[in-house]
Amino acid sequence: MSNPSAARLRVAGAVVCALALAGCAPAAVSPPLTGQGQVTRAAESPGISRIAPRDRLLAPNLSGTTLAGSPFALGDVSGNVVVINVWASWCEPCRTESPALASLERRLASQEVRFVGIDETDTTKDAKRFVASVGATYPQLVDSEGALLRQLPLLPQKGIPSTLILDRHRRMAARVIGPATGEQIATLVSELLAEN
Numbered sequence: 001m002s003n004p005s006a007a008r009l010r011v012a013g014a015v016v017c018a019l020a021l022a023g024c025a026p027a028a029v030s031p032p033l034t035g036q037g038q039v040t041r042a043a044e045s046p047g048i049s050r051i052a053p054r055d056r057l058l059a060p061n062l063s064g065t066t067l068a069g070s071p072f073a074l075g076d077v078s079g080n081v082v083v084i085n086v087w088a089s090w091c092e093p094c095r096t097e098s099p100a101l102a103s104l105e106r107r108l109a110s111q112e113v114r115f116v117g118i119d120e121t122d123t124t125k126d127a128k129r130f131v132a133s134v135g136a137t138y139p140q141l142v143d144s145e146g147a148l149l150r151q152l153p154l155l156p157q158k159g160i161p162s163t164l165i166l167d168r169h170r171r172m173a174a175r176v177i178g179p180a181t182g183e184q185i186a187t188l189v190s191e192l193l194a195e196n
Contacts, residue, residue: 047177048184053195056171059164060151067119067128067140074170077114081192082166083185086118086149089130093179094161100182101163102136112168113189118143120160167192 062084063073074082085101087094105115117140119127124142131140143149146157154175155162165174165188174188 047180048174048188049177050174050188050191051172053167053171053173056167056169056173059166059170059172061170062116062118062141062148062151064141064143064148067124067131067142070139072116072139072141074116074166077116078170079168080112080114081168081189082170083113083115083189084118084152084164084166085115086120086143086152086155086160086162086164088120088122088160089126090122091160097161097179097181098130098134098136101180101185102134102138104182104186105136105138108186108189111193113193114138116141118148120146120149165189165192167195 059074061073061075063071063075066072083101083105085097087098101115105113115136115138117131117136117138119140120143122142122144127140127142141148149155149157152164152172154172155164156177161179163176163180163185164172165185167173173192176184176188
């Protein structure tokens with residue numbers, strides 16, 4: 001007689017291997033939050049998490065070169081709510097998510113909100129073409145070897161897209177693992193703008 005628990009473990013292992021090979025993580029997969037305090041998972045999606053103000057940690061001052069060839073550091077946008085989106089031109093879910101984020105960035109341009117992209121393991125030519133096609137005008141940091149992503153412990157190190165949202169004090173305040181809609185990001189941003 002076979003062991004049902006062992007069978008479930010084999011199936012779970014096969015799913016994890018398949019996801020790793022596919023290169024995209026589902027919304028429910030997220031790295032552990034050890035040492036990050038209480039994180040509230042939003043009811044609307046298993047991939048959305050909020051971090052209470054008392055439990056937020058300062059985000060690293062990521063810096064690098066943008067696709068446009070300009071230097072950029074997170075410190076350049078201090079005092080704003082910052083939406084950091086990790087993407088790549090070859091990522092199928094990013095093709096749906098990125099136009100929505102570009103549209104939202106234009107909609108929120110007059111508010112204290114800034115968007116930053118991190119382009120993962122991509123070619124410059126493909127990345128530039130993709131950014132132009134979705135109409136994104138915000139800075140896109142080049143992260144060809146994943147060094148920037150490794151500095152963001154709340155995001156998966158494999159599997160994109162993912163989004164990290166910082167409060168006005170550059171603290172990690174919310175994240176979305178997997179593709180996000182413009183309205184999901186707008187809701188999270190609105191909550192952070194309402195904070196003192």
